[in-house]
Amino acid sequence: MPVKPVRSRNVVQPQDYKEAVALERKRQAELQLQSRWFNARERLIGGDYDAWAAQVHDRKIQEATEKGKHEMMGAEMRQNDRIACILDERQRKDKRNLQKAISDFRQAFQKPESRREFDLSDPLALRKDMPARVSDQDVSCTVSGLQKFMGEDLSARERKKAQEEQNREWALEQQRMWSDALADHRSAEDAFTKTRLEFDQTAMHLQKLELATKRTVCAAVKDFNKNQILEVAERRRRERRQEEEDNMAEIANMLQSDFLSENPQQAAIPLGSHRVVPDRWKGLNKEQLEEIRLIQKQQIHEKQRLQEEEKQRDFDLDRQRIQAARANLLFERQQQRLSRELRRAMDNKNLQLAREHKDMQDYLKEQVYTNYPTAQYFTQFNTTSK
Template structure:
């Protein structure tokens, strides 16, 4: 058979190229110092970026909504201001029209005073003395002026009369009220005087009752004091009689050694004791000498015991000092041996280090030796 050059399948080439690209990407990731040392989680970073963008979008939408709400409020406030101004203008126009139609100056009660100077008025000067250029009243003017003035004077007089009558009625009413108030004050004063008189009578009755009660209490207290004084006198007489007839005054010697109630058989009554007998004094002296000899014997025994204890303590302290000296000598010998051993170890380590530096590690690696590593991702 003959050798035939068959074409390489295109899928195999694509697979090889894909593996080469993956290897290049793997090398880029592995030999990148920043990624290898620090490390980055791209998925988490992308998620954080998306969340931040979403948050910013929400904030922008919220700001737009707030802007629209502010614009709506501004338009509403402007419309309210415009309506208010229009209402004020319409009200002012209606008020001016009302003044012009319903409250004219010439329709008021004192129109003759305010508007009387607008027309001509009569001057009691003959026309022949004034001349044609000084005429101030013309034909048809001032008709009924005197009648109007008389009516106004009558009306003013009626108003003044009505005011005087009203003031008189008001004055009479005030006088009537003042009279009623003064009458009520008089009645109150009378009731106050009667009440004060009744209270004074009650106070007198209470005072009399208190006085009677206090006199009765004083009499009762005096009777109690007299009874107490009589009882004290009886008790004093009884005590004096008992004292005169007691064993203390009669100097009875057996009274001091008498058994009273539940006391001890040889109990001595101090208020009746007249002193000890010679036999009792002799017994006391003998007992005291016996106690002194016993106390001296105890002191001698304690001295002997203390001396023995001090000797034992001295012996123990000497033994402790000797033991401490032996321990110090042992520590010194141990330290000397440890120093010698450390010096021997130091000499051996120095010799080993010289062997490593001068005989074993004489062939130092070059730069090419280190460049042969980390050339592939596998």
């Protein structure tokens, strides 16, 4: 006899993998089926929740994209406002620096003491003034002071030469100070111009970007308005052509109408041959009048006949109504008598059934229903899809 190979308990065979995969597939299918069957909302409504979830997800993505666009536009606007504020602040700062430089220059190089006419308004002029006479060679002695007379000015040449030298020194000093002030002013203007050019270039760049954006928007609006104008013109042209065709058709119909051609059939209307349109009626002839009188006589005789028949019919109906009322009264009395008998028999039957039901309930409670199910009994239902 062939010996069957013994499978070790610790060795995993390929059949084990297949069985495990099959069991896992069945378990997943069972879980999916239970999720569909035990979900009362999906089972009753029958909605595609995956499609709804995908739509909600797409809607959220779209809203997030729109929000990102608005935030980006807001950030760009805030950046532009920040740049404008920075440029404005720099301009004010440069203006303050220039004013401060001018004020410092005036305080440093344009003091009242350095002016040529300062001695005329010097508040300490009396303290700085020399005495009336220091010596015989004092140049401050005037003619009215009787300190020096004509012909006694022996140092006039030296004094004049000293005055000329002093004037030359003052002129050179003023030229040097003016050159330094001009150089400082020129350097300050160059720095201010350079800064202003940088600000202008930045503003021009921003203005170009804004003009490009406006140009694009204006082009799109222009194309849209152009398309709208073309559509309106085409629609008006079709309406005008349709109106012209309608007018031509109306004119042709009026020319070929029965009213202008005086057709006698134009006064007839679909409601009856005896009815006509008053504004189109041309009058009756003798044949029509005789026919109308004959029809009126026939209608009178017919009406009299119908009245006689209606009287006879009403008389027959009254007689039948009286007979039916009498028969109904007799039938109702018989029905009431039968109803009382049936009610009496039904009451007896119900009483008997109530007694039998009470006896059955007592029997079930005392003999049959002695072992009531516990909560563990109800938990075994709705656990699988089988």
